Amino acid sequence: MSVSVKDVAALAGVSVGTVSNVLNRPGKVAPATVERVQDAIERLGFVRNDAARQLRAGRSRSIGLVVLDVRNPFFTDVARGAEGRAAAEDLSILLGNSDDDPTRESGYLDLFEQQRVHGVLITPVDDVPERLARLRSRGIPAVLVDRLSEGGDFSSVSVDDVAGGHLAVRHLVQTGRRRIAFVGPTGVRQVMDRLEGARRAAGEQEGVSLEVIETSALSVLEGRAAGERIRDRDPQHRPDAVFAANDLLALGVLQALVMLGSVSVPDDVAIIGYDDIDFAAAAVVPLSSIRQPSELIGDRAVELLLAEVQGAEEREQVVFQPELVVRASTATDAGRSRR
Amino acid sequence: MSVSVKDVAALAGVSVGTVSNVLNRPGKVAPATVERVQDAIERLGFVRNDAARQLRAGRSRSIGLVVLDVRNPFFTDVARGAEGRAAAEDLSILLGNSDDDPTRESGYLDLFEQQRVHGVLITPVDDVPERLARLRSRGIPAVLVDRLSEGGDFSSVSVDDVAGGHLAVRHLVQTGRRRIAFVGPTGVRQVMDRLEGARRAAGEQEGVSLEVIETSALSVLEGRAAGERIRDRDPQHRPDAVFAANDLLALGVLQALVMLGSVSVPDDVAIIGYDDIDFAAAAVVPLSSIRQPSELIGDRAVELLLAEVQGAEEREQVVFQPELVVRASTATDAGRSRR
C-alpha cells in the first residue's frame, strides 16, 4: 500500500540505512547518492511514516494543549501563541477542548499520554496535580496555563487574576459606582481570584457593596441569563455596576440589559469584563475590560515546557500583569447625576 | 522507561498475546485471566502506545481538519461539530489553521499525510485538487468543507453562497437601499460566490448599484480599514448599505463607522454580515447576517469522510441553504425618509 524506506532503497539501489541518512543527515552521504535517493523518493512519492518514527523515538513531535473553551477567543489566542512557538521547534500542537468537563479533560490527557506527546499545556478544570504528576513520572512534563501552580510543583504561565479583579473594581469605584455585582461561576479558580481582587478593591472604600451573582459557565448564554435576572429586579435593588468574570459573560449581560431590556449602560449600570477579546471593542456598548497578553501566554508556556523537556530542574512561575482597558461601558457619564 | 505489554504480561504471568486480547477482545479471555491482567495493568500504570498501534494498523485514529482561520467562530463551530461526530467513532480531530496561507496549508497536509490520518477535512485556500487527489491515491480521503467540489471529484459540505449573497442584497434592496457596497477579499471562492449572488439580487431592481470594496482578509481589522475608507468619503458618495463577506469584516466596518466615525447605522448606512457568529447579536448595533449551520457542517463532513473510508464509491455534495437573520443594523428606519 504505502511506500516505505525499503522501496526507496530498492529503487535507488542503496540500503535503508542510507535512505535514513539522506533523510536525517544528508551531510553524511555522498552527494551523488543523495541525489539518487531523492530522486527515488520523488518518483515513488515517499512520505515518512510518523508512527514508525515516533515508535522509534519513544515520543511524538507534538505538544498537547487542553483549554477550557475553544469558542472563547482568549483560548484560541493562547493556542495561536503556542502554535507559533512550537512550530519554530518543528513541533505541532494537539488542541483539546475540555469544555469545563473533567471527564473530557481526563479523556484528552489519556489521549495525549497514549500519543506520548512531548508535553502538556493545560488550563485545568479540575484539581489535576496528581494526574499531572503521574504524567511527569512517565516523562511527560506539564505546564499550567492561565493558572498558577499551587505548590510550585509545575511551571506555569498565568496572569495575576487578583490584581485584575482589583483593577476592575477599583476602576468602578473610582468612577462612582457603589453597588457592584460580580457575575461568574465561583467554582473556577481564576474566577475566584478575580473575585478576591474585587473584594479587596471594594473594601478599600466606604459604602461599597459587592454581591455575587452565580453563573454555571463563562459563556455568552450564561451571561444573558444573569443579565436577565439583574434586569428583572426593582431598579432600586439593581447594582449600579457589573464586573463579569470574562468578556463572554459581560457581552451576555450587556445583551440582556440593553437589547432585551431597557436598562441603560453605562448610565444605569456600568459593565466591565475580562480578557479584552477582539469582540469587546465592537460590542453594543464598547466594553471596558481587563487585558491579558494571550498569545504571549501560549508562547511562554511552550518555552517553559521545552526547557523542562531539555532537563531544566527549576520550575518557573511566569506571572503577567493585566491591564485595564476603559471603554464606553464604564464611562463616567454626566447623565448619572440626574438621578 | 515506559511500561509495555511485555511488562504487563510478565507480571500477570501470561503472554503478550493474551494481554492484547484482554485489551481488545476481553470476551475471548477467561475471566480469571482478564482480572489478573487488568490488575497488572493497574499496578504498573500501563498506557497503550498509540504510535505502535498506528504503525501496526497502518493509520492513525485521527482526522485532520484544516481551516482558514481559527479565530473565526464560524470555524471553531465547524470544528466542534466535527469533533463531536468523530468522538462518537472514537476518532480525534487534529486541527490545523492555514491562516489563508498556502504554505501553511500545505504544511498541514504534509503533516497529516505523515501521520497517516484517517482522512482530511479541508477548507482550501488554494486550488488543491491535485494535492488532495494525491492524498486519496495514498488511501487518505478528503472532504471539502464550506466549499463545493469543482468537478464533483470530492465529497463536500457547503452552504449555497450564491443564495446567501442573494438573500443579503435582496434584503437590503427590499428595505430601500440603492447604493450597495460589497466588502471582502475577492480572491476567496466563497466570497466570490456571495458577490455573485449579491450582483444578481442587485440586478433584479432598477437603480441599484453595487460597488466592490476590496480587502485583503476576512478579519475585524481589515473590516475596520474598509470602514474607514467608507467613512472618509463625501456623504453623497457613500454607499447606503454595506454587505460584508463575513461577520468579522462587518463588525470591523461597524466599528469604523459608528465608534470611530459619526456615520449612523442603520440610518446612514445599513450593514449586513455573513455567518451569524455569536458576537453578531451582541454588536454595537446588532448585526443582521446570513446564518450557516456551522456545527452541522462539521458533523456532516465527518460523516461523508467516514463513508468514503468505509469504501463508499459515490462522492456526495451536501449543500445547506443559508438563512437571513434580520437585526437592527439593517432596520428600515423611519429616520431615513427625513433626507
Place this chain on the structure above:
DNA sequence: CTGTTAGCGCTTTCAT
C-alpha cells in the same frame, strides 16, 4: 561512505 541489523510496542495469525 554505505550496508546490516536489532528493536521500538503492538496486534494478529497460527499452533497448541
Place this chain on the structure above:
DNA sequence: ATGAAAGCGCTAACAG
C-alpha cells in the same frame, strides 16, 4: 483459552 512469533516502518549503532 493461551502462547509463540512475525512484522508494521523507521533509526541508530556498528561493521566494513
